[in-house]
Amino acid sequence: xxxxxxxxxxxxxxxxxxxxxxxxxxxxxxxxxxxxxxxxxxxxxxxxxxxxxxxxxxxxxxxxxxxxxxxxxxxxxxxxxxxxxxxxxxxxxxxxxxxxxxxxxxxxxxxxxxxxxxxxxxxxxxxxxxxxxxxxxxxxxxxxxxxxxxxxxxxxxxxxxxxxxxxxxxxxxxxxxxxxxxxxxxxxxxxxxxxxxxxxxxxxxxxxxxxxxxxxxxxxxxxxxxxxxxxxxxxxxxxxxxxxxxxxxxxxxxxxxxxxxxxxxxxxxxxxxxxxxxxxxxxxxxxxxxxxxxxxxxxxxxxxxxxxxxxxxxxxxxxxxxxxxxxxxxxxxxxxxxxxxxxxxxxxxxxxxxxxxxxxxxxxxxxxxxxxxxxxxxxxxxxxxxxxxxxxxxxxxxxxxxxxxxxxxxxxxxxxxxxxxxxxxxxxxxxxxxxxxxxxxxxxxxxxxxxxxxxxxxxxxxxxxxxxxxxxxxxxxxxxxxxxxxxxxxxxxxxxxxxxxxxxxxxxxxxxxxxxxxxxxxxxxxxxxxxxxxxxxxxxxxxxxxxxxxxxxxxxxxxxxxxxxxxxxxxxxxxxxxxxxxxxxxxxxxxxxxxxxxxxxxxxxxxxxxxxxxxxxxxxxxxxxxxxxxxxxxxxxxxxxxxxxxxxxxxx
Numbered sequence: 192x193x194x195x196x197x198x199x200x201x202x203x204x205x206x207x208x209x210x211x212x213x214x215x216x217x218x219x220x221x222x223x224x225x226x227x228x229x230x231x232x233x234x235x236x237x238x239x240x241x242x243x244x245x246x247x248x249x250x251x252x253x254x255x256x257x258x259x260x261x262x263x264x265x266x267x268x269x270x271x272x273x274x275x276x277x278x279x280x281x282x283x284x285x286x287x288x289x290x291x292x293x294x295x296x297x298x299x300x301x302x303x304x305x306x307x308x309x310x311x312x313x314x315x316x317x318x319x320x321x322x323x324x325x326x327x328x329x330x331x332x333x334x335x336x337x338x339x340x341x342x343x344x345x346x347x348x349x350x351x352x353x354x355x356x357x358x359x360x361x362x363x364x365x366x367x368x369x370x371x372x373x374x375x376x377x378x379x380x381x382x383x384x385x386x387x388x389x390x391x392x393x394x395x396x397x398x399x400x401x402x403x404x405x406x407x408x409x410x411x412x413x414x415x416x417x418x419x420x421x422x423x424x425x426x427x428x429x430x431x432x433x434x435x436x437x438x439x440x441x442x443x444x445x446x447x448x449x450x451x452x453x454x455x456x457x458x459x460x461x462x463x464x465x466x467x468x469x470x471x472x473x474x475x476x477x478x479x480x481x482x483x484x485x486x487x488x489x490x491x492x493x494x495x496x497x498x499x500x501x502x503x504x505x506x507x508x509x510x511x512x513x514x515x516x517x518x519x520x521x522x523x524x525x526x527x528x529x530x531x532x533x534x535x536x537x538x539x540x541x542x543x544x545x546x547x548x549x550x551x552x553x554x555x556x557x558x559x560x561x562x563x564x565x566x567x568x569x570x571x572x573x574x575x576x577x578x579x580x581x582x583x584x585x586x587x588x589x590x591x592x593x594x595x596x597x598x599x600x601x602x603x604x605x606x607x608x609x610x611x612x613x614x615x616x617x618x619x620x621x622x623x624x625x626x627x628x629x630x631x632x633x634x635x636x637x638x639x640x641x642x643x644x645x646x647x648x649x650x651x652x653x654x655x656x657x658x659x660x661x662x663x664x665x666x667x668x669x670x671x672x673x674x675x676x677x678x679x680x681x682x683x684x685x686x687x688x689x690x691x692x693x694x695x696x697x698x699x700x701x702x703x704x705x706x707x708x709x710x711x712x713x714x715x716x717x718x719x720x721x722x723x724x725x726x727x728x729x730x731x732x733x734x735x736x737x738x739x740x741x742x743x744x745x746x747x748x749x750x751x752x753x754x755x756x757x758x759x760x761x762x763x764x765x766x767x768x769x770x771x772x773x774x775x776x777x778x779x780x781x782x783x784x785x786x787x788x789x790x791x792x793x794x795x796x797x798x799x800x801x802x803x804x805x806x807x808x809x810x811x812x813x814x815x816x817x818x819x820x821x822x823x824x825x826x827x828x829x830x831x832x833x834x835x836x837x838x839x840x841x842x843x
Contacts, residue, residue, distance in 0.1 A: 248329050248414045249281035249444045250316050252302060253551055257312035259297055271297050273471045276547045279464060284438065284447040288500060289468035289507045295450040296335065296419050302448060303332045303417045305662055307841055327664035328574060331408030335419040337400045338655045340591045341389030345379050345403055346370065348387060349410060351587045355665050356411045359575045373406040376436060398425045405433060416440060418449040427455060434461045456498040469507040474535040476543055489538045506535060573667065580666040584674035597682065609690045613697025622792040628806045630698050631784060632755040635776035638687050638714050639721045640746045646725025647738045650837065654733055672834050687718050701784055709783040717776040720822050723829030730836035749773045758809035772825055775818045781807055782815045
């Protein structure tokens with residue numbers, strides 16, 4: 192049996208560098224002075240004397256007989272978690288180890304109150320079940336996949352999160368200061384002004400993205416910090432730096448639970464407790480420093496010096512270090528692994544399970560678990576006001592989508608179509624009334640479908656971010672929805688305005704400023720309605736392919752029933768045209784361009800009434816205000832439908 196390493200490595204002392212030196216040399220990492228003892232850290236963290244000190248609400252997390260099942264493709268139920276029990280207190284780091292598919296991430300998600308499905312068992316936070324709102328904002332959850340806005344810089348990402356998640360008692364400069372501290376703490380100074388990046392363009396590295404994701408949760412000083420594979424894709428030095436930071440957070444009175452795939456020996460010894468899973472079943476729960484002794488006591492000692500985590504993972508995979516020496520030569524590899532797992536599970540039930548249940552049943556009188564309000568911690572539903580959330584989300588949205596909205600290709604597309612249409616309808620004579628009517632219909636069709644297809648992608652593309660941020664209790668859905676839709680208006684209205692200005696005068700339409708203004712307002716109104724329908728379709732389906740397919744069918748029906756192609760629609764299907772906003776836009780454009788008393792030269796050389804022209808007679812030139820009200824009703828109904836669809840989105 193190899194000699195055990197100490198539970199905590201001897202602390203290494205670093206001289207705190209000069210602040211100017213840090214800023215000038217981004218490779219220097221400033222380690223803060225060692226934190227005081229645990230109870231002093233908790234008292235200081237909860238002191239309300241300094242407005243710069245976030246409120247810490249220590250959380251004792253207990254989970255008992257947690258079982259999670261999912262339905263397989265055959266219809267039968269498959270168990271992912273099988274009766275897992277454990278406890279972690281403030282000031283401790285609980286690491287969940289196990290091979291891929293052992294249920295680590297599922298258990299972590301369940302502990303964070305974000306698991307959707309058939310979950311049974313008991314999970315409590317300070318003796319209380321998950322209650323949403325306040326506990327969400329006290330919980331930091333770092334997922335394995337980084338969900339970040341690609342066009343924001345590192346600094347912008349952290350600052351916007353600070354403005355949304357930190358309490359309103361702090362000023363904007365104070366919140367920005369927290370973001371700067373996190374940037375320095377995680378060694379992100381060098382890339383602070385670099386964009387995050389995404390699939391279509393390169394940004395910061397994968398390791399830096401992971402540190403940004405962790406920084407977003409560190410920023411709010413969480414009472415309960417859950418991390419899913421925080422060191423994946425990182426070099427050993429960066430991984431150690433992150434775990435050191437997490438360790439300091441834990442020693443400040445926070446509860447930390449993390450999954451980790453294959454930690455080094457140095458990382459392993461930063462953990463206080465370890466849960467070892469094998470195919471969803473627990474085979475160890477206890478002090479990290481006691482794991483080797485426990486497995487040696489049940490006959491699984493390692494004959495050579497190994498990393499404790501390597502031995503634990505081998506056992507979780509059913510590989511015993513000395514199985515070949517004990518001898519079961521007639522057993523296959525699968526049978527050997529099954530035998531080892533059954534032995535470990537049986538030993539767990541006999542040696543650990545009973546002790547764990549006794550610990551969970553013991554009264555919890557730790558002073559950290561008293562009511563947060565007695566220490567000045569406000570238990571409000573939201574960290575910031577609705578108006579503050581709206582302003583921050585609006586500003587963040589404008590910064591994130593400035594590249595997408597002002598895309599050169601999109602601008603070129605609209606302007607080129609406007610000039611091409613202007614040349615085709617160049618100074619159309621007043622006698623060519625059919626061509627003028629066609630131009631009106633082109634207005635209604637182009638600006639009825641172009642905004643719709645752009646809006647369809649809005650919510651499906653932001654689905655992961657919306658779920659992540661709302662799961663953290665970051666903001667109200669209403670503030671997000673309004674900020675998202677208002678933020679799209681500048682570009683959504685700028686392009687059609689430019690389009691109408693170009694093609695209206697080139698097409699030879701009525702050269703009256705009031706008529707031009709009304710025509711422009713009708714087109715913009717049509718843009719808002721079509722955008723609303725696109726948002727509703729995207730929010731309901733939340734799938735890009737399905738949403739574009741439905742949008743294609745819808746626009747085709749609206750095009751045919753728009754009043755131009757088919758003027759005598761059969762009565763049994765006449766109702767379709769009244770669902771088409773293109774029909775109302777087309778009718779309104781005709782109504783402001785022509786009057787019932789206008790005349791034009793017929794083919795016979797005589798004057799004919801415009802109102803009697805077949806294409807105009809089929810839609811009419813009266814009751815225009817009713818059409819405006821119907822479009823306004825569509826605008827409100829589609830937006831409300833999109834909002835309600837987002838409300839139904841399952842937030843974990």
